[in-house]
Amino acid sequence: MRIATWNINSVRLRIEMVLHFLEAYEPDVLCLQETKVVKDLFPASAFHERGYPHLAVAGIKGYNGVATISRIPLEQTETLTWCGRDDARHIAVRLANGPEIHNLYVPSGGDTPDPSTNEKFAHKLAFVEELTSWLPEAVHTAKADNREVILVGDMNIAPLENDVWSHKQMLGIVSHTPVEVEALNALQRAGAMVDASRHFVPAQEKLYSWWSYRARDWAASDRGRRLDHIWVTPGLSERLTGHGIVRDARGWAPKPSDHVPVWVDFD
DNA sequence: ATGGTGGTCCTACCA
Numbered sequence: 001m002r003i004a005t006w007n008i009n010s011v012r013l014r015i016e017m018v019l020h021f022l023e024a025y026e027p028d029v030l031c032l033q034e035t036k037v038v039k040d041l042f043p044a045s046a047f048h049e050r051g052y053p054h055l056a057v058a059g060i061k062g063y064n065g066v067a068t069i070s071r072i073p074l075e076q077t078e079t080l081t082w083c084g085r086d087d088a089r090h091i092a093v094r095l096a097n098g099p100e101i102h103n104l105y106v107p108s109g110g111d112t113p114d115p116s117t118n119e120k121f122a123h124k125l126a127f128v129e130e131l132t133s134w135l136p137e138a139v140h141t142a143k144a145d146n147r148e149v150i151l152v153g154d155m156n157i158a159p160l161e162n163d164v165w166s167h168k169q170m171l172g173i174v175s176h177t178p179v180e181v182e183a184l185n186a187l188q189r190a191g192a193m194v195d196a197s198r199h200f201v202p203a204q205e206k207l208y209s210w211w212s213y214r215a216r217d218w219a220a221s222d223r224g225r226r227l228d229h230i231w232v233t234p235g236l237s238e239r240l241t242g243h244g245i246v247r248d249a250r251g252w253a254p255k256p257s258d259h260v261p262v263w264v265d266f267d
Numbered sequence: 268a269t270g271g272t273g274g275t276c277c278t279a280c281c282a
């Protein structure tokens with residue numbers, strides 16, 4: 001089984017790119033973030049026609065939005081809300097006789113890493129903290145139901161030194177500040193979850209899933225960050241058989257997303 | 268310290 005996550009930055013603008021990814025990589029489940037479209041306008045038929053009849057979609061006009069697209073039947077789907085905002089950042093599904101999958105889009109957090117002056121940064125921290133309070137019980141409930149848990153998405157935080165191009169230069173930049181990294185680590189610990197990409201790639205090696213649109217030449221400067229993550233409960237980590245980050249997708253013409261797909265395989 | 272690009276939708280706002 002293959003599961004993939006991708007911040008697509010408008011699913012309607014880049015639908016051809018998504019379909020190309022499905023054809024080339026054949027994931028069983030694809031989790032999209034920043035779909036930027038309401039549920040009624042989501043391009044569901046394009047996925048139905050390509051063998052993905054099972055969709056769970058949450059969206060608002062113009063912003064955010066998450067969608068989980070599956071070849072495997074979904075037993076249950078649920079949209080979750082955090083910080084009292086119904087802003088389409090979290091959708092959960094249960095695969096038939098399979099794991100529970102949480103598809104997340106964590107707030108970006110604005111420019112200034114100070115929760116007292118930047119409301120967006122405060123929201124980002126509160127969002128991750130609310131997840132941290134919720135996750136232990138969610139994992140417990142899934143386990144009681146004999147299910148493993150997968151948590152994927154654009155977490156907008158690069159936790160390890162080699163998840164950014166320059167640890168030293170990024171310490172004060174939103175996405176790699178110590179307070180965010182600690183919040184993300186606390187969330188991971190709360191679920192006792194394993195970072196599936198780093199299960200394969202040692203912490204000493206650089207690993208990125210996002211490159212800014214603002215670079216003159218993203219590939220030459222290679223100032224990337226690993227913002228997109230796949231976490232699994234320990235029972236699933238034993239069954240991981242492969243992974244990939246599709247760096248090439250950052251160059252897919254004519255207008256790529258600034259994020260690329262991240263995927264893992266399970267036995 | 269500044270400005271660099273791209274998305275939605277039409278005026279800024281978000282990334």
